[in-house]
Amino acid sequence: MAEPLLLTTGLRKEFGGLVAVDDVDFTVPEESIVSLIGPNGAGKTTFFNMLTGVYKPTAGQVFFAGEDMTGRPPHRFTQRGIGRTFQNIRLFQNMTALENVLVGMHVRLKGNLFEAIVRTPRVRREEAGARKRARELLEFSGLRGKDEEIGRNLSYGDQRRLEVARALATQPKLLLLDEPTAGMNPQETADFTAFVARLRGEEGLAVLLIEHDMRVVMGVSDRVTVLDYGEKIAEGAPEAIQKDQRVIEAYLGTAAVTT
């Protein structure tokens, strides 16, 4: 592919003296599934937060679809087409599932304050259309019939699904999933893996995963990047990563390798 969808060059984040992400060059090609793995505290989520504008990088740049996005506020990233979920589910817990998805559509809707008060025909049409699409998205994400359910009352798996539905509502080109299968049982994990593959297949989305479950990572990824202490220590096809000496060291410790 000619130009990667997402490209970072020398992306760096320091918190005081701590280097959380250390000059990472990274790409996500279009319609690919890339996984980001690494031990706890390796800087994966920090890296994610820089890709979505939540953190501003100390140095380096983020390009999305050829555009320099460095230092832009989060909603610009969403507008350009990066949707995300959170490691610790961050739904709008007291809103219904439908409303959660509707908030996700915020950037794709236009109705302004005055139109909302007058409720012009355009806004009526837009709202009706948004509600219809939101219902479809909920159904697509496996939440049929749970439209009016309050976020907090959903089961854990459904909350994860709703987060994905909400992210999809922003109509992303790239979907960032931060440990989406954490806390899921093997069956749910398998379903979810299939769902991610389907997203790429049917919707043509690129997906960037942070994941600890190696079955998911190895099963679905085109490419895997490994972070350790904020540094990129390996990158490549899943099979190659499994055999990589530095990756094994990072996960199991040097002692396990030398003895």
Add this chain to the structure above:
Amino acid sequence: MRRRIGEAVSRAWWAALSVVGLTPRRWERLPRLARRAIVTVLWLGIGLVLVWKFGVWKTSALAVAAVVVLLVVPPYRRLGVRGTPVGAWIVPAAVLAIAVAYPYYNTSMPQLPIFGPFPQMSTMVGMGVFAMMALGLNFVVGYAGLLDLGYVAFYAMGSYMAGWFASSQFAKQNVSFGAVDLLPGTTGFHFSIWLVLLMAGIATAIIGVLIGLPTLRLRGDYLAIVTLGFGEIMPQIARNGDSLFGTGFNLTNGTGGITPIDGPGFGHTLHHYLRLPANYLNLGENADRAFFWTALALVLVTIFCSARLRDSRLGRAWIAIREDEVAAAAMGVPLMRTKTWAYATGAFFGGVAGAYYASYNGGAFPDEFFFNISVFILCMVILGGMGNIWGVIFGACFLEYLDREGLANIGAWLNGRFGPGGSLAEVWHKPLDVPLYEFGIFGAILVIVMLFRPEGLIPSSRRAAEFHEGVHDQPLYDASA
């Protein structure tokens, strides 16, 4: 402790009821309608007995009771005509009709125990104005979840807009547009009050944006402090604005305030064709009536805008920000712009209310814009129920009533019954001036509400859940562990 008190009360209650053969199980088996009817009639009965025994009885009390039963008991919500739920409109429409007709029956109402007579018309105007301001603040505090301790700045701005454009403050100018009953030779800007209301709203919204842009980046407590600062700056400008920056330009007329401000009116043409009052100030003792109806109309417009915005794209974004700012931003909600809209909308209604009140009072005086008014309006929102339109209106009406009449009435009752004229006269020599302790009493009300019902008296269901279950300040699931 709260739960233990509740349990004790409920146990005592059922023990008393079991004497008449009513057990919780039998009660549950009664149809819902019957249960509601019994509870309502019971409460009303207690109320009527109290009025009869301790208040001043009038036959109209029975009519009031009948109206309450009719409003509360029947399940109107289920009514519908060909699928359209007209039933949901019956109660609001009836309440509106009762409010509109208030001037015609308020003098024939019974006197309540402790609280005394029903509010006068001037108090009703104040209630309308403060309901509007509280609804405006509700955009900021209730919907977007931003703490604003300087709302009085918008009230002041609105009042001074009326002062500038509907009085003789700028004597060098001589511009009039739609103002009613101007004397020949009057100088200054004199615009029609209706236009001034709109201008005040817009100007105040612009001030809201100007204040909001630098401050709304701040979070939580910091924002509260900065808004507090702005709330202090505005009245200071008003107080010292009689020679702006030492140039001798008299903007606000200093501590004297700007007075007189023109009254509203529809002019003689509209009066001729539609019988609308030409000039409210010429109505004599019926003036308060006209002011009250106009305030009611303004409140209705505010309610309409509140409801429409709450259910719109923008309203959803406000609530999303209140629930979880980071997630809202990640979902594409522009934080600054969305918060600024909340601020500007709230400011708009504060400005309109301020201008209307200035026109009603006939002047804008810097003494009216102290910090305590900000807290007063905030109390209304919190007491009534943040985020709920009806709750906020109730809070505003109740507190404004206490401020204007209620506390004085309560004081008179206390002094008469126990004080110098009553049973404890031997130890209680001097009459107690209850309104003097107003803000202590409001503070106590606020503390009690926060302890026992933090979501307010009539909360929005969502806000109630947030208070009891918490919002997403802390990660709920820490999956990395």
